[in-house]
Amino acid sequence: MQCDTLGIGLAGVGTVGSGVVLALDRNGELITDRTGGSVRLAVTKALVRDPAKPRPAKLAADLVTTDWRELVHDPAVDIVVELIGGTTDAFEIVAAALRAKKPVVTGNKALLAERGVELFALSREFDTPIHFEAAVAGGIPIIKTVQDSFIGNRIHSMSGIINGTSNYILGRMTDAALTFEAALAEAQALGYAEADPALDVNGWDAAHKAILLATLAYGFPIDPAAIHVSGIEQVRPTDIHFAKTLGYVVKLLAVIREHADGAVELRLQPSFIPKSHILASVHGVFNAVAVQGDAAGESLFYGRGAGQDPTASSVVADLVEAARSLRQATGHRGFLPYRENGRILPVAETSTAYYVRFDVTDRPGVIAEVAKILADHRIGISGTHSPVNPDNPDAEFLDMVFLLHTCPFGKLQTALEEIEKLDCINSQPVVFRIETMG
Numbered sequence: 001m002q003c004d005t006l007g008i009g010l011a012g013v014g015t016v017g018s019g020v021v022l023a024l025d026r027n028g029e030l031i032t033d034r035t036g037g038s039v040r041l042a043v044t045k046a047l048v049r050d051p052a053k054p055r056p057a058k059l060a061a062d063l064v065t066t067d068w069r070e071l072v073h074d075p076a077v078d079i080v081v082e083l084i085g086g087t088t089d090a091f092e093i094v095a096a097a098l099r100a101k102k103p104v105v106t107g108n109k110a111l112l113a114e115r116g117v118e119l120f121a122l123s124r125e126f127d128t129p130i131h132f133e134a135a136v137a138g139g140i141p142i143i144k145t146v147q148d149s150f151i152g153n154r155i156h157s158m159s160g161i162i163n164g165t166s167n168y169i170l171g172r173m174t175d176a177a178l179t180f181e182a183a184l185a186e187a188q189a190l191g192y193a194e195a196d197p198a199l200d201v202n203g204w205d206a207a208h209k210a211i212l213l214a215t216l217a218y219g220f221p222i223d224p225a226a227i228h229v230s231g232i233e234q235v236r237p238t239d240i241h242f243a244k245t246l247g248y249v250v251k252l253l254a255v256i257r258e259h260a261d262g263a264v265e266l267r268l269q270p271s272f273i274p275k276s277h278i279l280a281s282v283h284g285v286f287n288a289v290a291v292q293g294d295a296a297g298e299s300l301f302y303g304r305g306a307g308q309d310p311t312a313s314s315v316v317a318d319l320v321e322a323a324r325s326l327r328q329a330t331g332h333r334g335f336l337p338y339r340e341n342g343r344i345l346p347v348a349e350t351s352t353a354y355y356v357r358f359d360v361t362d363r364p365g366v367i368a369e370v371a372k373i374l375a376d377h378r379i380g381i382s383g384t385h386s387p388v389n390p391d392n393p394d395a396e397f398l399d400m401v402f403l404l405h406t407c408p409f410g411k412l413q414t415a416l417e418e419i420e421k422l423d424c425i426n427s428q429p430v431v432f433r434i435e436t437m438g
Contacts, residue, residue, distance in 0.1 A: 006323050007044030009071040009102075011093050012083035013055055016107060016134070017046075019312030020081065020319075021057035031320060039323045041316075044076040047084070047093075072096045079322045081315060082106040091115050094130070098122040103322035105315055107134030110199075113208035117221045120335045129325055131318035136209040137162055137287045139310025140303040141317070145291070146216045153293030155217040157257040159437065162209045164285030164305040165193045165200035166232050166252040170270075171283050173240050174249060180235055192285055202231035203252065207268045210254040213289075214266050215335055218258060220342025222266065228347035228409075230269040234430045238399050239270075239357065242385070246403075248272035249280045253435065263345040271433040272355055279437070348410025353382070353434040356416070358400045359426045362386075366400065366424045373422075377415040380405030403434075 008024075010017055024031075024041055032040050043063065048055075051064050065071055072080060072093060080097035082090050082104060090111045097104050099122065106112070112119070112132055123130050133143045137160075146155070161167050165187055172183040184201065187193035199205040207229045211222050232252050243250045253271040258264055273280055278300055282288040287305025292298050304310040360366050367384055374381060383403040404412070416429050 005040045005042050006078045006326065007074075007076040008041055008319065009045045009047070009074060009077035009080045009097075010043050010083070011047040011068060011071060011081060011090075012085070013046050013048050013057060013059065014083065015308045016311045016315065017081075017083045018055055018057035019308035020083075020315050021059065023309070023312045023316050025057075027316075031316070035320060035324070038327060039320055041319055041323060045071045045074045047071045068093045069096070072100060072102070077102065078326060079103050079105065079319060081319070082108060082111075083315070084108075085110070087111050087114050091119070094119055095122055098126050098128050098130070101126050101128045103129050103131065103325055105131045105134075105318040105322055107132070107311060107315060109135040109205070109208040109212060113211040113222075113224055116212075116215070116335060129322065131322055132212070133318050134311050134314035136212055137289060137301070138164075138303065138305040138307060139313045140287060140289065140301050140305065141314070142213065142289050142301050143216065144317075145299075145301060146213060150217075150291065150293050150296065153295045155258070156292045156294060158213055158217065158254075158289060158291050159256065159279065159435075160210075160254050160287065160289035161251050161279060161282050162254055162287050162289065162305060163200055163203075163206040163252055164287060164307075165197060166203075166206070167282065167287070167305075168192050168285050169201070170232060170235065170240075170250050170252065173235065173237065174244070177237060177240075179237060180233065201233055203229040203268045204231075206252060206254055210256060210266060210268055213254075214256045214264060217256065218264050218342060219338040221335075221337065222264075222342075222344060226266075226344040228267040228269065228350075230431075232270050235270055236357075236399075238401075239355070239430070239432065242355065242401060243272050246272070247275050248434070249275055250432070251279065251282070253279075253433075255435070259345060263343045265345045265350050267347055267350060269433055271435045273435050273437055277437045346410075348413065349408055351406050351408050352436075353406045354404040354412060355432040355434055356402045356404060356412075357430045358402070358419070360398060360400045361424045361426060362398050363424060369422055369424065370400070370402065370419055373419050374402070374404070374415055377411055377418075379407050379412060379415055 046059050046064050047068050080102050082093050090108050094104050168187050169183040172178045254268045256266050288302040290300050385401045
């Protein structure tokens with residue numbers, strides 16, 4: 001079998017891009033052997049912002065450019081890999097590659113979640129695939145699983161921990177009793193969190209991944225504005241302690257679930273999950289996704305959700321798939337919409353039990369005032385607690401915790417808006433879902 005070299009245009013030679021170059025150098029012959037001698041891959045052009053910047057991966061000077069157009073339109077480039085991030089230049093690179101009928105590999109979850117509808121339309125128009133395994137959960141092959149392995153299943157639900165930074169922070173708050181600020185600083189010092197960690201801690205990094213998974217599972221484009229996203233910035237040691245005493249752990253959890261009427265529940269928030277559930281044992285920067293299919297039952301996918309080598313592993317796997325598609329047409333790859341009408345269930349209509357923490361002024365009657373409003377809205381209370389700070393037992397302000405029975409989130413929001421108007425409430429209440437994981 002003839003084995004011509006296929007050229008890769010690598011847009012972005014940062015952490016992941018360098019990992020791709022190193023992986024091809026290290027395992028290039030193995031990849032060729034495993035594909036029966038049909039695939040040989042080599043970087044023939046690389047896009048960088050600063051050619052003088054030192055990089056772990058060495059590239060010949062004549063392969064490097066600062067102009068993405070030169071990369072996309074180079075006749076020696078057969079496949080374009082986009083790893084620069086963002087949604088502006090990245091969009092232009094991917095769109096131009098598709099118009100040039102060059103397969104695309106990307107790890108850019110924000111780009112696909114926010115502008116995927118446009119890009120997948122171009123992919124169909126020019127019959128050129130987009131491969132994006134690296135966009136979700138690093139080295140875990142969850143995209144291929146949903147696209148291929150579960151193609152004969154109706155997926156009832158997916159739930160998962162799909163941001164390693166937030167999982168590391170919450171883990172350190174749990175195991176070492178650190179504050180959020182201290183755990184974040186530690187994550188940054190270890191390289192697990194960026195200097196600007198906003199997308200990791202505010203939930204949107206994980207939300208973009210969840211949008212991609214739900215889009216593939218349920219067959220219609222999803223507007224990011226339609227989903228509920230809440231991050232971990234307000235998690236305190238008090239919350240971690242309560243979770244432990246109640247038999248739960250706190251995780252930033254993505255929940256994707258199809259309801260009987262076809263509406264899709266999609267939300268991302270800090271949640272109490274039972275210690276007995278397998279997701280509770282996902283530690284450090286690892287990710288895990290539990291998929292419930294009607295035929296396959298429940299399956300768990302676990303592994304490193306970020307980092308140079310795991311993410312590069314997914315990129316290289318997609319490169320091989322793209323190379324095969326050039327050798328032999330295998331049909332369109334990417335998002336294939338198959339539902340004309342899809343509806344995201346409004347978060348107000350979603351129901352769980354809740355843990356709610358109030359910052360209150362310590363005076364007689366506070367619990368009764370809050371409880372009356374909850375009762376007026378027919379929200380049941382399963383427990384209350386007002387922990388005393390041993391360092392300051394006479395403090396004027398304290399945290400008050402209410403555990404609430406299952407009710408629609410919209411009903412809870414309405415009650416909390418009324419409670420916030422009480423003169424004893426000093427800030428917006430903090431709400432955690434209590435998940436049954438059934």
